[in-house]
Amino acid sequence: MNDKTLAIIKPDAVNDKKAGEIITMISQAGFKIKAMRLVKLTKESAEGFYEIHKGKAFFEELIDYMTSGPCIPIALEKENAVEDYRKLIGATDPAKAAEGTIRKLFARNIQFNAVHGSDSDENAKKEISYFFSGKELLEIYPG
Ligand code: CMP
Numbered sequence: 713m714n715d716k717t718l719a720i721i722k723p724d725a726v727n728d729k730k731a732g733e734i735i736t737m738i739s740q741a742g743f744k745i746k747a748m749r750l751v752k753l754t755k756e757s758a759e760g761f762y763e764i765h766k767g768k769a770f771f772e773e774l775i776d777y778m779t780s781g782p783c784i785p786i787a788l789e790k791e792n793a794v795e796d797y798r799k800l801i802g803a804t805d806p807a808k809a810a811e812g813t814i815r816k817l818f819a820r821n822i823q824f825n826a827v828h829g830s831d832s833d834e835n836a837k838k839e840i841s842y843f844f845s846g847k848e849l850l851e852i853y854p855g
Contacts, residue, residue, distance in 0.1 A: 716746070716852065717793040718839035719801075720828035723781035726750075730818045731784055734827065737814055738788065741800050746852045747787040747844045753779050761842055773823060785843040787852050794836055797829045 719738060721731045739745065753761070758778040765771050790796055802813025805822040809815040819825040830836035840852060 714833035714836075715789055715791055715793050716833075716840060717788050717790075717797045717830045717836045718828070718843070719786040719788055719797060721784040721786070722824075722826055722828060723778065723783050724820060724824040725818055725826040726783060727781050728818070730826065734814055734818065735784075735786075738786070738797075738800065741790075741796070743788040743790045743793065743797065745786055746789050747840075747848045748784060749843070750782050750784055751843070752782045755779055761839070770823060777823060787840045787844055789852075794830055794833055798831070801827050801829050 721734050725731060725734060735745075755775060758775045759766070762771070762774055762778070765774060788797060800814060802809025802815040804815075804825060806815040806819035806825060807822075809819070814827050815825050818827075830839050837853075841849060844852060
């Protein structure tokens with residue numbers, strides 16, 4: 713079933729002590745937390761995760777940002793998870809994000825944008841597998 717997505721509370725939001733509020737918003741929006749951890753990405757792991765953006769003008773800055781402190785990847789479950797979570801976080805650029813969305817409330821700008829969300833069911837599975845494996849992954853995707 714396509715009911716999973718990967719959220720990341722990014723280093724700016726963790727540093728700003730907003731992780732708790734963001735997790736509350738996610739939970740109250742009806743998402744079930746299936747797995748969660750605090751990690752400090754290495755350069756290699758950040759580059760791997762964001763491989764799709766390699767070559768873009770903002771890539772190096774994105775890697776510096778994502779390795780600047782701990783972040784919190786979270787595997788989420790809900791019917792229509794990818795689309796509903798993207799609605800909850802708002803547009804990549806907080807200046808364009810709808811009122812009340814996580815990015816409107818907590819992001820500083822298009823780069824330091826507080827949270828990540830998978831953009832498709834296919835990528836959700838890849839991204840969840842990037843951070844969770846073994847027994848944890850089996851609990852997220854039973855069978
Ligand atoms: P995210 O949804 O995690 O996907 C890629 C990330 O790159 C994005 O959030 C931002 O943190 C960053 N990003 C995207 N577009 C830009 C941009 N135009 N300038 C700087 N950073 C960007």
